[in-house]
Amino acid sequence: MLTSLYIKNYALIDELNVSFNNGLSIITGETGAGKSILLGGLSLVLGKRADLSQVKTADQKCVIEAVFDIANYDLKELFKTLDLDYDVQTIIRREILASGKSRAFINDTPVTLESLVSLSSYLIDIHSQQQTQQLTQDDYQFKVIDALADNKLNLQEFSKRLIDYKILQKNLEELKLSKTELIKEYDYNLFLSNELNEINLEKINLEDLETQYEELNNVEVIGEKLSSARSILNAESLGVSDQINTVKQELSKITSFGKAYESLRERITSIGIEIEDILTELDDLEDKLSSDPQELERVSNTLQIVNNLFQKHSVSEIEELKEIKNDLQLKINNTESLDETITLKEQEILKLNEKLNQFALKIHNKRKKVIPVFVSKLEAILSELGMPNAKFNVALEATEKFTKNGKDNLQFLFMANKGSSFNELKKSASGGELSRIMLAIKSILAEYIQLPSIMFDEIDTGVSGEISNKMGEIMKQMSGKMQVFTITHLPQIAAQGDSHFKVFKTDIDDITHTQLKKLNEEERIVEIAQMLGGLNITDSAMAHAKQLLN
Incomplete structure (x- = not known):
């Protein structure tokens, strides 16, 4: 208040x-x-x-x-x-x-x-002539009947499910609209996916592949240079290996003269050992080296395919191609399961539709039950308000369409005089009649809800x-x-x-x-007396005012 x-x-x-x-x-x-x-x-x-x-x-x-x-x-x-x-x-x-x-x-x-x-x-509700026109609006008429029918909780539950229902319908519509486009893309996505699967991206190491190509493509040059290096290190007269041994022998003769000479001998000894290891590895590499035109062609083709894929998909890494392959597979799976997804969505909508119909029926039945009570009370009050011939009817019709108010059409119909027929309230009631009807309805509502x-x-x-x-x-x-x-x-x-x-x-x-x-009390008597007879207050006006207040 x-x-x-x-x-x-x-x-x-x-x-x-x-x-x-x-x-x-x-x-x-x-x-x-x-x-x-x-x-x-x-x-x-x-x-x-x-x-x-x-x-x-x-x-x-x-x-x-x-x-x-x-x-x-x-x-x-x-x-x-x-x-x-x-x-x-x-x-x-x-x-x-x-x-x-x-x-x-x-x-x-x-x-x-x-x-x-x-x-x-x-x-607070400020009730003016303008607000009286609300009485002729569908939403207000539903509000009145549902207040009397105690439909608040049912309508809240119905409204929540209706929101979900509309979202599901929209999703289903979008799925069906996109189905044609997805099917068009399916063949192309499948082609791209197969193309990526053919080269087995999981087993490709681009760095190793490029190294292998360089070796196979330059096998003669590599063999020549390995042989030359081995000859330089191992020549009988000027070989590096023999010269290292000679230096080591010369330094061994002076190691007793100081730690510095001993250190030099140890270092040249290490170099000698490293040279021997290098010679061994050169021999191994030269023995393993062989020309393999078929392997060279396979490696070259694989590199060409990878580079073509890089160019086609505008990427530069194998990992990026793997991501593209996964995305393509996801699109393919989604397209292949689209019909199943649509079916599941339709089943979900059917279940929700059934639940909505159950709530709509509850709401309808409660409205139907309370309407005769409402009409009876309203006509009784209107009779007391100087409208003894006024008749009221609430037309309630179940429909097939879900709205925020359930599945009903509802209309207040009014007949002011005997011999006339029921018509829409906004067409058959004058402004003064609407005001009295609104007052009557508010007084009825006050019995049912906290206004x-x-x-x-x-x-x-x-x-x-x-x-x-x-x-x-x-x-x-x-x-x-x-x-x-x-x-x-x-x-x-x-x-x-x-x-x-x-x-x-x-x-x-x-x-x-x-x-x-x-x-105060005296001022109120004077005010009502003035309302009765004007500014010049008579004794009879004062007496009448007191009588009204009593």
């Missing part, structure tokens, strides 16, 4: 701070006194876009702050979703700066207007006499379960309130200001 409202520097309001109680609060005032200004300020708190022209004094910021007691509203999950700190006493503040920039806060945390609207829709605080903005327009008494009684009855505000010009309704506020204008220093005052 709304516990207080603070407005500063907005339209004709300098500063206003008012507290509210539960029950039925009446707001009255002469035409043009500023009741719409009060509603405008409250609308800003609820997320309406700000306008710099609404600021009273341009060089000062406009502040509107509302405090709500939300203990009974079960909003902890919503606060968690909006990433806000939950507090039973929740404060919503809007600021319009002199620059024109607007800011919004929930419990002192900056929020977007989207977050503000998400929360405020649970807190937010509601502010009726002159819902009694065009109503008088006994009907206005009944409207007041209905709002009074609703206020036993929720907080109700009503802006009214009718004394019969004003007298039903638990508290009474008056909106009025004053002129100070040639500047007009709008103010709001809570009336």
Whole structure:
């Protein structure tokens, strides 16, 4: 419930701070006194876009702050979703700066207007003539019937599954659309894959292959040079091996003369040993060396294939070719299993379709069961509101198409007079009739669900006499379960309130200001007497006002 409202520097309001109680609060005032200004300020708190022209004094910021007691509203999950700190006493503040920039806060945390609207829709409902038109919209009609049918949980489960169902359908459609293209690519991918498989990439070492090619391609030169090197090292007269031995023998004769000479002899000895090893390896390499034209051709062909593949796939490493081969195999496997994937997806959709139909049937049956109760209550209230011949019908038709509301078409049909026929509500009910129908529906809803605080903005327009008494009684009855505000010009309704506020204008220093005052008992009698007889209050008007209040 709304516990207080603070407005500063907005339209004709300098500063206003008012507290509210539960029950039925009446707001009255002469035409043009500023009741719409009060509603405008409250609308800003609820997320309406700000306008710099609404600021009273341009060089000062406009502040509107509302405090709500939300203990009974079960909003902890919503606060968690909006990433806000939950507090039973929740404060919503809007600021319009002199620059024109607007800011919004929930419990002192900056929020977007989207977050503000998400929360405020649970807190207060400003019911204007414009909102009455919601009654003719499908979504609102479903909302009414489902509230009475207690379909909230069923609709939540249905909605979750419907989202999954639509995603699966989209995936299936994409699979089928891509099937033709994938099949076209299949032959080419298979060709490329086979081409890569033929050379057995796992067994190819490019460096070894290139070395092998160089050896086979230069076997004669290699043999010649190996033989020449061996001859130089092992020649009988000038061979390096013999010369090393001669140096070693000469150094051995002087090793006893110092460590330096011993070290030189050891080093030349090591060189001699290394030369012998080299000679042995030269002999081995020369013995193994042989010309093999067929192997040379095989190695050359393999290198040519690898280089062609490098060029074709724009890569330079064997590992990159392996990755391409794996990717191609994956595409081939996906294409080969595409029909199976499509079949599995279709089976999954069928199962979900069956589950959705089960929920849709539950939702439909609960709606069907509650509609006669709703129609009976509505017609009874409308009769008391001066529409004794009004007849209501709710057409509920099961369809084959899934929508966010299940599988039903639902329509409110109305017949205002005897002898006429049922027609769509928006075509058959006048503005005044729609207002009374909306009031009746709100009063019925209040029996079934926790409604937010509601502010009726002159819902009694065009109503008088006994009907206005009944409207007041209905709002009074609703206020036993929720907080109700009503802006009214009718004394019969004003007298039903638990508290009474008056909106009025004053002129100070040639500047007009709008103010709001809570009336005491005596002031309330005077206000209702003026509503009955005008500014010149008569004794009979005062007596009548007292009678209404009693």
